Amino acid sequence: MELPESLDATFQQKFHSKPLLICSPGRVNLIGEHTDYNQGFVLPAAIDKAIYLAIGSRDDDELHFVAHDINKTFQGSLQSLDRTKTWADYLLGVLAQFQRAGHALRGVNCVFAGTIPMGAGLSSSAALENAIGFGINELFGLGLDRLDLVRLSQRAEHDFVGVKVGIMDMFASMMGKADHVIKLDCRSLDYQYAPLRMEGFRVVLCDSQVKHSLASSEYNTRRAECEKGVQMLKLYYPAINSLRDVTMAMLDEYVKDTEPLIYRRCAYVVQENQRLLDGYADLQAGDLDAFGQRMYGSHEGLSQWYEVSCPELDTLVDIAREQPGVLGARMMGGGFGGCTINLVREESLDNFTQVITQQYKARTGKDTQIHVCRLMDGTHTI
Numbered sequence: 001m002e003l004p005e006s007l008d009a010t011f012q013q014k015f016h017s018k019p020l021l022i023c024s025p026g027r028v029n030l031i032g033e034h035t036d037y038n039q040g041f042v043l044p045a046a047i048d049k050a051i052y053l054a055i056g057s058r059d060d061d062e063l064h065f066v067a068h069d070i071n072k073t074f075q076g077s078l079q080s081l082d083r084t085k086t087w088a089d090y091l092l093g094v095l096a097q098f099q100r101a102g103h104a105l106r107g108v109n110c111v112f113a114g115t116i117p118m119g120a121g122l123s124s125s126a127a128l129e130n131a132i133g134f135g136i137n138e139l140f141g142l143g144l145d146r147l148d149l150v151r152l153s154q155r156a157e158h159d160f161v162g163v164k165v166g167i168m169d170m171f172a173s174m175m176g177k178a179d180h181v182i183k184l185d186c187r188s189l190d191y192q193y194a195p196l197r198m199e200g201f202r203v204v205l206c207d208s209q210v211k212h213s214l215a216s217s218e219y220n221t222r223r224a225e226c227e228k229g230v231q232m233l234k235l236y237y238p239a240i241n242s243l244r245d246v247t248m249a250m251l252d253e254y255v256k257d258t259e260p261l262i263y264r265r266c267a268y269v270v271q272e273n274q275r276l277l278d279g280y281a282d283l284q285a286g287d288l289d290a291f292g293q294r295m296y297g298s299h300e301g302l303s304q305w306y307e308v309s310c311p312e313l314d315t316l317v318d319i320a321r322e323q324p325g326v327l328g329a330r331m332m333g334g335g336f337g338g339c340t341i342n343l344v345r346e347e348s349l350d351n352f353t354q355v356i357t358q359q360y361k362a363r364t365g366k367d368t369q370i371h372v373c374r375l376m377d378g379t380h381t382i
């Protein structure tokens, strides 16, 4: 039985009613990492790995959640939406945001499972938040648009889960379009879909299988470091609001000597933002070689200047760089584990998979998982 059917069956067996079924995808990001919360650009896409959620309303205030994959349940009430520090917070956090925005809800039953590898940096949490937000909006006819739901998921992550994430993950998961990447301006939220013209190439993810345990604390620290850079420059340039407004010349003059660490963080972001704009132009021009080189540049910045990589991710990129048919590779997402994203020529895929698998094991003692992905539509009912 396919996953959505099996969730449907479990739901009906447990709750004796027919659920609404929702598919909410994970995401990749081609380039533009840690730029979203600095009001820069990102270039993500939704992928064919998703969270599937079966949801139905109740006549009371109770909440019954089943995490099908891990065989865990949660029972609570809309009257007391408190943090549990478990997976249930991704659902509770979104419900709390609906309440906070003044929407009257009733209780819900949910059963969910996914094909997004957990902790692989493919945004399973944003997909789950989007899934329940989308489901609640549909079930109770609240009339919110997709962008409202994206913002709601982001606020849930900030207030309930406690990580000050940017908007990229939930945006990509909700707004994705098959075979397209999204060029998103994280300041204005203007976005464009661009067809991924990559005849003969595939987007390949290599999972380091390192779970990003440092990610939340270090993520918030990086964010604070960027904000510190902005504050320093504001003394000289009062109109500056974010690193989006900053140039390397400003950093060189006012930050480099006094705060070398802050300089490295901010310089990475300013350069990455420019790399994205240049890389987008490469993609539009069909120059994948140039784009691939920018991916390596992005990885170097993330590893050396922003310091969010780890030895395993660096190893995956090093191995990829030596393989024929690989145009570019870099760590993806928040960092400290998760996946690398690689652009690989179709005819080199088998060799790539074999060599990466063998050499990663030999160099780190760990296994990798390789995922070849397709770009899909965002959160939707099925």
Ligand code: GAF
Pocket (backbone or CB within 6 Å): 032, 033, 034, 035, 036, 037, 165, 166, 167, 168, 169, 333, 334, 335
């Ligand atoms: C995580 C965050 F959730 C995103 O908002 C983004 O900042 C990303 O790390 C780094 O680009 O996935």
